[in-house]
Structure formats: C-alpha cells, structure tokens
Amino acid sequence: MNTNSESPDDPGVVIKKTIGTYFVLRGGQVLPCGISSLLRKDFVYSTADPTSMPRRVQSARFNTHEDPVAVGDIVRFRDAGDGNGVITAVLPRRNRMARRSAVPMPGAHPFEQVIAANLDQVVAVFAAARPTPSWHLLDRYLVSAESLNLPSLVVITKFDLVAGGEIEDDLFAAAKAYRKIGYPVLLTSAVDGLGLDELRQTLAGRVSVLVGKSGVGKTCLLNALQPGLGLRVNAVNRSTGKGRHTTTHSEMFLLDFGGAIIDTPGVREFGLWNVDAQVLAEFFPEMQPLIGTCKFGLDCRHAEEPGCAIRQAVTNGAISPYRYQSFVRLREEL
C-alpha cells in the first residue's frame, strides 16, 4: 500500500543515522529508512573500451565497509506506508567532510568515511581562557575548512573570564588579525550571554559543523543558544564514544531558529588528510594571491628560498608572523 504512488522517490535530508537506520527529514516529518541494496554495491565497469558509452557493468562487489549514506545527504526515498522507508538514491554532494578510516583487513586500502555532507560552514570554538586558546589548532581547523571549500566562523567563548584584563587585549588583537584575513570572529559567553544573538544569526538557516576540543565550552554554549541542546548533543557523543565505530551513529541537530548543527566525536578529529604540503599555502587566504609570484614561481616552498613573496609579505607586515609560523609547522606535520 504505497500512499505516495505519484512521487515514489521523494527527496529528503538524512539528519541522523544509527546502525542500519537512517532518519530522513521531509516537510517537518522524520521517517526511519533502510537503504536499497543497490546502494551498497560498488560497480566494476569494463575498461576494455573506455570510449564506449554507456559503460558496461562487469561485476558488482558487495561493499560492507563504506556507508553510502551520511548525515546531511539529500536522498531520494520511498515511503513504504508502514512508518518506514527505503532510500533509493543519494543525490550528488555539494561537499563532504570525511576521514580516513582504519583498514578493516591487513593489505586492504584505507577508505573514506564520510562524516557529514552538504555543509555550509565550520564553526571553530575556543575558550578565551581555561583552557588557553591554541591559535595553531585554530589554523589547523581553518586550513581543513578551506580544503573543503567551506567558510569558517571563529567563536571565542567564556569571554566573561577575561573581560577587562590584559588577556582581553590580546584576544582583541587576535580577533582583529583573523578578521583581517576574512574570518568572522565572535566573542561569546554562556554565562553573561555575550554574542549569543549574533551567533544565532550566523547559525540560522545553515548547516554548521562545530569543532573544538572538549572543555572549551561547547555544551554550555549550545544550551545557552537553545535550552537542552548541549545536553542532547552530549548524550549522543557519549553513546558513540571513540574508535573505529564513531561514525555508525551521527546526528544533525535542528535549531529552533532554523538551520542545524553537527557535532560528533568523528568531527572532533577533523583532520588534514586531504591536504598536501605542496598546496598548503592555497589554504591560507592571505597567502593564496601570492602563490606563483615568488622568484622560484610554483617551485617555491616558501621556506628559505630567496625572493619568496610570502616571506617578504611577512617581513613587511602584510602577513602575520604567527600565521606564517603555523604554516611552517603545519607543513612539517603533514
């Protein structure tokens, strides 16, 4: 008894997944879905004549490692009419955040685990104090976001702890430096409500991924934005824990004021594995326009080469020496 016979494969958004079940949101309703077995197969195409179109499927392997559906995916699904549905197709992703997964068997290829798809922005959360912000870690997050072509927002929370002191001046200076590069910086506090309206405005209507180490105040910030939100996020994170199964559960939390946030332990490990040392400068927006203008052109590593335009921009004050130092350190870490 299919009640949706006129439009059998409606589009919806996957907002949550647990082992084998995907929760698809459409028109304010959430439907638990399974996936069509067709989505689980990797097709092996004939390469004998690459010009022949359409390509012929030679064989299909059943793929048990890679989950073809991630939170944030726009999917077509069929409502079975019994309170469940079946996902029949995943629409092309605008972008995706993934990590390299542990290899299931010795000798196997590392595969990609998509943590979330179709994101609008990365929100990097730091504490003004307790713990002391790590600008190098922030630069790491920003580079990751740039590599995914996602805009970033920097949130410095617990600002009440430093208001009116020497540290406040340092934070203003850091905020100014990041704004100059083009990253918006919000100063917030869950305690006195500083910056929360602005934060709501930037989150509204967008899918945001929260990144930040534990203890920086994310839970309190989310609770302050929307009562109970932080607690719900934490309950999910606690149940999933760490390890190779981190992405078996993940969830997108809908915001009362529109938009959604994603915060999973998998996202906390937000890595740089898709960034190559060769192209690192491209992910520093203030360095990007200088690429190719060094004396050694595209061969310049911007380390000690004479006539390096990026080093010159640092010495003449156009680029922050701290950002350049982050660049050098990140290149060593890659």
Place this chain on the structure above:
Amino acid sequence: MKPRLAYGYPSTRVRRDGDFQCIHCHNLVPSAAAWAGVQHRNHCPYCLWSRHVDLYWAGDRLSACKAGMWPVGLTAKQRVDRYGRSIPGELMLIHACVECNGVAINRIAADDHVAILLEIFQRSQDLDRRLVNQLQAGGIAVLDAAEASLVQARLLGTK
C-alpha cells in the same frame, strides 16, 4: 618595543633546534648545549655570523626574513652594582641583518672563537657612523676603543 609573549601562541623559546650549517662560512655547527654553553646556539662559533630567524625574543623563530646577520661589534649589558652605580656587565655580540634592518644582541658562547671576536671588535672601530647612531637610538651602545681593556679582560681573562 618587544611585545610580551602573545597569549595563546606557542612559546617556542625552549624548542631545541638541530645542528645547522652556517649561512656565511658553511661550517656545520653542532647545536648541543654542552658545546655552546648557552641555551640557544644562535650564531656560528667560527665566523660568528647569525641568521635572522627570531622576531621578538631569542628563540621565538617568528622571523620570516631568514637572511644572514653579520657580527657588527660588541656591547655590554648594563648592570647595577651594590652601590647603585651602573657598571658594564656581560659582553654581548651585536648582529645586524644584511637584508632588513633587524638587529639583535646575543650572548657569547663558550666556544666562540676569541680571535674572531677580537677582530670584530677591532673592525667595529671603523663602523659607519650612521649605523652606530642607529644602534645607539635603539639602546645599543657599540663598545669603542676606550673599552678595549674591558673587552680584552673579558675575552682573554686578563686583568
């Protein structure tokens, strides 16, 4: 003026750097503290050239310039004796960058070649006045011939 250590940025002051090759004489310089007798080996003990790698403090590695810094001359840290008088303290090497106008003063290491230090002191008597004045304006007094006996006493251990 040097800013204080900026909040939230890693202090690289204690970072151990490896052996390095001198930018000027190309000798390999071991960085081990045991050799240098100072925590940061920031110049070559053979020719006494340094490199413009620090920006605000010794060891911060924040300078992107990285050009050679030549040994300009010697200066003495001022200290106050028990009668409250300012007297010359530790002898320091003045380094100036060959590419930008970066200047640094650095401690002399135990294995710095004394003959070269004395040569630098000699040569510094004929420094371009503009450079001497510029250093003076930055609070660095280049030791001149009048301090020759102080320099000899400090470097050769004679009275």
